[in-house]
Amino acid sequence: MSIRIGIYGYGNLGRGVENAIRQNPDMTLRAVFTRRDPSTLHIQTPTAEVLHVDRAPEMVNEIDVMILCGGSATDLPEQTPAMAKLFNVVDSFDTHAKIPTHFANVDAAAREGGRVAAISVGWDPGLFSIARMYSGAILPDGKDYTFWGRGVSQGHSDAIRRIEGVLDAKQYTVPVETALDAVRSGSNPDLTTREKHTRECYVVAKEGADLARIEQEIKTMPNYFADYDTTVHFITKEELDRDHAGIPHGGKVIRCGRTGAELQNSHIIEYSLKLDSNPEFTSSVLVAYARAVARLNQEGVTGCKTVLDIPPVYLSPKSAEELRKELL
Amino acid sequence: MSIRIGIYGYGNLGRGVENAIRQNPDMTLRAVFTRRDPSTLHIQTPTAEVLHVDRAPEMVNEIDVMILCGGSATDLPEQTPAMAKLFNVVDSFDTHAKIPTHFANVDAAAREGGRVAAISVGWDPGLFSIARMYSGAILPDGKDYTFWGRGVSQGHSDAIRRIEGVLDAKQYTVPVETALDAVRSGSNPDLTTREKHTRECYVVAKEGADLARIEQEIKTMPNYFADYDTTVHFITKEELDRDHAGIPHGGKVIRCGRTGAELQNSHIIEYSLKLDSNPEFTSSVLVAYARAVARLNQEGVTGCKTVLDIPPVYLSPKSAEELRKELL
Numbered sequence: 052m053s054i055r056i057g058i059y060g061y062g063n064l065g066r067g068v069e070n071a072i073r074q075n076p077d078m079t080l081r082a083v084f085t086r087r088d089p090s091t092l093h094i095q096t097p098t099a100e101v102l103h104v105d106r107a108p109e110m111v112n113e114i115d116v117m118i119l120c121g122g123s124a125t126d127l128p129e130q131t132p133a134m135a136k137l138f139n140v141v142d143s144f145d146t147h148a149k150i151p152t153h154f155a156n157v158d159a160a161a162r163e164g165g166r167v168a169a170i171s172v173g174w175d176p177g178l179f180s181i182a183r184m185y186s187g188a189i190l191p192d193g194k195d196y197t198f199w200g201r202g203v204s205q206g207h208s209d210a211i212r213r214i215e216g217v218l219d220a221k222q223y224t225v226p227v228e229t230a231l232d233a234v235r236s237g238s239n240p241d242l243t244t245r246e247k248h249t250r251e252c253y254v255v256a257k258e259g260a261d262l263a264r265i266e267q268e269i270k271t272m273p274n275y276f277a278d279y280d281t282t283v284h285f286i287t288k289e290e291l292d293r294d295h296a297g298i299p300h301g302g303k304v305i306r307c308g309r310t311g312a313e314l315q316n317s318h319i320i321e322y323s324l325k326l327d328s329n330p331e332f333t334s335s336v337l338v339a340y341a342r343a344v345a346r347l348n349q350e351g352v353t354g355c356k357t358v359l360d361i362p363p364v365y366l367s368p369k370s371a372e373e374l375r376k377e378l379l
Numbered sequence: 380m381s382i383r384i385g386i387y388g389y390g391n392l393g394r395g396v397e398n399a400i401r402q403n404p405d406m407t408l409r410a411v412f413t414r415r416d417p418s419t420l421h422i423q424t425p426t427a428e429v430l431h432v433d434r435a436p437e438m439v440n441e442i443d444v445m446i447l448c449g450g451s452a453t454d455l456p457e458q459t460p461a462m463a464k465l466f467n468v469v470d471s472f473d474t475h476a477k478i479p480t481h482f483a484n485v486d487a488a489a490r491e492g493g494r495v496a497a498i499s500v501g502w503d504p505g506l507f508s509i510a511r512m513y514s515g516a517i518l519p520d521g522k523d524y525t526f527w528g529r530g531v532s533q534g535h536s537d538a539i540r541r542i543e544g545v546l547d548a549k550q551y552t553v554p555v556e557t558a559l560d561a562v563r564s565g566s567n568p569d570l571t572t573r574e575k576h577t578r579e580c581y582v583v584a585k586e587g588a589d590l591a592r593i594e595q596e597i598k599t600m601p602n603y604f605a606d607y608d609t610t611v612h613f614i615t616k617e618e619l620d621r622d623h624a625g626i627p628h629g630g631k632v633i634r635c636g637r638t639g640a641e642l643q644n645s646h647i648i649e650y651s652l653k654l655d656s657n658p659e660f661t662s663s664v665l666v667a668y669a670r671a672v673a674r675l676n677q678e679g680v681t682g683c684k685t686v687l688d689i690p691p692v693y694l695s696p697k698s699a700e701e702l703r704k705e706l707l
Contacts, residue, residue, distance in 0.1 A: 191402050332517075358707075
């Protein structure tokens, strides 16, 4: 029996989910839900329907898992609880400080509907959370470090685009190599924000704009850039489109911990991602967890889960026997 | 309530477990079980008893989890099922081909006793299996690579020691840097055994032994060395004791996979361990899983589990709420 998937929202993430479903033979895309006029939206799966979001409730018996592909700022806080009353759901909610509230809302909705929801699925939060969880439990006397990049930060790119005189921009977050080396040496260094990451900005300015002022505004922007060593490169629109069209990202979670009678032995666990496409990789994680929530609900589980609650074996289409044989 | 631990077998692994328990405030070492005369065995925990293994059955109400610290060849196939009838247990059984049989035996015993058993816990099998599990489920179009080292292989060191004229020896398994680079480039290379690892041998020969013959016997030994580029260094006993006393190890699981409409985007997930002490790190993993089996059994679960079946959250002493707040 194929797992029937609905995609709710068809941006970068929704398109990534559509592609990922084709890589998983035990899954079928049943429908894409959009707030736009469905006739204007062209998807790549000829066997799937495009429906207005208002028609989602009609599809409760047609869809096993709804994957929510909206944004964390305004979409998911509304959509995930609403959909969790009707469907098993997966989302990639990533506003760290609001996760407890979101969890409570989604949990209540999913229990009411007798469904399973997995929230905050992706790589951070998500796979990086899992890495921190295992490493911390195994090496209690130790310290975690998370580095992001080299990769595109959408939030920082947007912040630059809001500056007067800027036509377009792309911002890369870059981990500092000497900081990485210090962490990997096992010395458990204390690192400031500035010591861990630098920020590289590629900016297309409007004709006649005051470049010195733009650069100054970027470098002194509180929260986004002021605490970092930031470099600004002015380039043409053509250069931006040619050299900076992708959305790569990645990062590392490193834990260094000690064991032994005198804590004399040092151990380093490093989990690292290098991603050509941030949204496509996140989509692939969402799809693997869609399989998990479908199975959990079949077993009678209800309520909200995170990646920390879900046994690894639920992510795979293979049986526990096969996995023990192949992976252990 | 502290989780009361028993250690069954007091070699490198058992001593590592004893140290790891002291790093986990929610655990107490209750007793060490030995096949030797208990009066001859001196442990580091004054509050714990040393008992002969025959007395284990008397301790069923005193111990929440028995951690089995014997070897996979002959100890664990007998000991784990026997103990799983009486206690929740954790072992590090690592004879790959025999895991299905061991699982079946331990599962039957644990169900009979109403206990939970976790087998094949450690880093490979163990954490590396988990890494392969997540990566493979997320990137189905891809390929796994496992590299071991730089680290001491006990089996290969023992094989050298059995050669006539050899007094002592230590063998390091070393991953080939160019192979690592090829894998990380995303090219999904096909690599032979010889291309992935080299073997470095440090050998102390008896006085007057024929060094050329020893070197030849090592390099041509089937299964152990014949398929590898092997280097042999003859050193003195003093040099061996001074420079090669530790038991470091480690390794990497790397998966490279592709996504996108044309599978045009490449992603690399790398999980890496660098360990000063192989047995102490393995012990730390065993202790974290001891916590998990104690909790699972409290919730009414019985039977045999592996690391693939156990949700990450069960490894931590913290509540699910705390973990969501701190790690997601």
